[in-house]
Amino acid sequence: MEEYGVIIIGAGPAGLSAAAKLAERKINALVLDRKQEIGCPKRCAEGLGLGWFRRLGLKPSKEWAVMPIYGAALYSPLGKSVVLKAKKVAGYVLERKMFEKALAIDAVKKGAKIRLKSNVKSARRENGNVVIDVNELGEIKQYSAPLIIACDGIDSRIARMLGLDTTNKLPDVDSGFQYELTGIDGYDEKLLHLYFGNEISPRGYCWIFPKRRGTANVGIGIAGYAEKTAKYYLDKFIASHPNLSKGSIIEVNSGGIPVGGFLEKMHSDNLLIAGDAAHQVDPIHGGGIGISMEAGALAAEVASEAVAKNDFSEKFLGKYTQKWYALRGNQLKKRLKGRHLLEKLSDADFEYLADSITADDVLKIASGDLDKKAKFILFAKKLVKRPGLVKIMMKYL
Ligand SMILES: Cc1cc2nc3c(=O)[nH]c(=O)nc-3n(C[C@H](O)[C@H](O)[C@H](O)COP(=O)(O)OP(=O)(O)OC[C@H]3O[C@@H](n4cnc5c(N)ncnc54)[C@H](O)[C@@H]3O)c2cc1C
Structure with a gap:
């Protein structure tokens, strides 16, 4: 049995980021993933806002930040648009396969180990450690560590194996x-394009995320309980859209997106959970x-404190859940209300909003500069013929 300081299950963005941080702190970290290639198949539209580059200390590289984006166009069901366009780059569409490989190379350079085709089949606690059984390239292997970080995505089973029910x-x-469509045109390649409406996309939206000239991720996210399939x-x-239907498909992607069932506990004895496995996704845009x-x-920060103190108890690891809510979770819980707002809007509401609200209004609201009274006045003026909508908007804001 091979022993490690920390074992991370899942080599997606959550797992690779944890591995790099642990390796920086000289902790013997192993990442296991059942895939045969990092970043592949992608289950993603590959959009990443500039704010995340800043927060994560990422520098856009031409290798994987393939399309600079300057804003977004939001479309009503009848095709009216509100365009939010900045002069400066607001984010990038990534080539995620290359992005994740770059993250993996960085983690390994810092000292982490990665094993692919390593499907974790079971996990159990034994004498203060977690022992896992892994099918690695057809061979059954055992690994052990006092701490597991479960970064195993939306289909997560690791936490459940260790007694924490994280079912969505x-x-x-x-x-x-x-x-991923190629041979398409007729849309501004500097913008993300989002199409709303209950007929078009129940609870969610359709998107065009330009990736290269004439090539884009064209996709949809809808409520899991919708009548028909995505x-x-x-x-x-x-x-x-004839400009899209004339294109050819060069990749098909699908997957579930956890949009709001935040977990009260993302830790237990010898266990931390991060990423989609912990439902840590923006509930509005996914x-x-x-x-x-x-x-x-x-998770890596708390894990390294646990290693230093040799304390892998649920009590100590609870710091992680607490810190995550303070850092991000409480903000995302507020945004969940936004998702509930969108669910209440009829297609007629979307049309009315597109007619009355301008790009400037959206920017003013998003800037956070308006207090509650100023927001009420703005909505009351704009939505005078639909008092029901003012109520819904104010409840959310
Ligand atoms: C259609 C779609 C579009 C999206 N578009 C965007 C977007 O534009 N921008 C954005 O920011 N987000 C987007 N997302 C969400 C984003 O892709 C996820 O939030 C992100 O991938 C989560 O990263 P993660 O590391 O938590 O999980 P994942 O990236 O899912 O990685 C989990 C890893 O765990 C591995 N694994 C699972 N079980 C085991 C096991 N038993 N043993 C070993 N390995 C295991 C899997 O193979 C996988 O590699 C989109 C999602 C979907 C489905």
């Missing part, structure tokens, strides 16, 4: 489906790359 409830999961709605959307990397780094 159906209303808190979106279903994502996407084609593929059905996406195909319908593409069929109604973005989780930055949030999972931040959480992976935080």
Whole structure:
């Protein structure tokens, strides 16, 4: 049996970020992933805002930050748009396979070890350690460590193996489906394009995330309980846009997105959970790359304190859950209310909003500079013919 200081299960953004931080602190860290290639297949539209580059200390590299983005265009069900465009780059669309490989190379350079085709089949506590059974390239191996960081994504089973139920409830999961399309045009390649409406995309939105000239991730995220599949709605959307339907598919991606069932506890004895496995995703737009990397780094910080104190108890590791809510979770809980707001809007509401609210209004609201009274006045003026909408907006804000 091989023994490590910390074992991380899952080599996605959460796991690779945790591995790099542990290795920086000279902790003997091993990352196991069942995939045969890091970053592949991607389950992602690959958008990452500039704020995350700053927060995570990432420098955009031409190798993986492939398309600079200057803002977003939001479309109502009938196609009216509100365009938010900045003069400076606001984020990038990534080539995630290259991005994750760059994260992996960085972690290994710092001293972490990674093993692929390593599917963790079971985990149990034994004499203060966790012992895991792994199917590694067809061979059964055992590893042990006093601490496991479960970064095993939306299908997470590791926490459950160690007695913590992290099952997602159906209303808190979106279903994502996407084609990488090439040979398409007719949209501004400097913007992300988001299409709203209950007919188009129940509870969610369709997107075009430009990736290269004439190539984009065209996808959809919808409520997991929607009547039809995400593929059905996406195909319908593409069929109604001749500039997209003439394209060819070069990749198909699908996956679930945990959008709001935040966990009260993301730790137990010998265990921390980070990333999608801990439901750490923005409940409004479903973005989780930055949030999972931040959480992976935080888990590594608490893990290294646990190693220094040789304390892997639930009590000590509870610091992680506490710190995550203070750093990000409480803010995301507020944003969950935004998702609930979107769920209440009818297609007629979306049209009315598109007619009345300007890009300037959206920026003013998003800036956080308006107090509650100023927001009420803005909405009351703009939405005078729909007092019901003012009520919904104010409840959220
Ligand atoms: C369609 C779609 C579009 C999205 N678009 C965006 C976007 O544009 N921007 C954004 O920020 N986020 C987006 N997301 C969300 C983002 O992809 C996730 O939040 C992010 O990947 C979470 O990272 P993670 O490391 O927690 O999990 P993952 O990236 O899912 O990594 C988990 C890893 O664990 C491994 N694993 C699981 N079980 C085991 C096991 N038993 N043994 C060994 N290994 C195991 C898996 O193979 C996997 O590599 C999107 C998601 C979807 C589905």
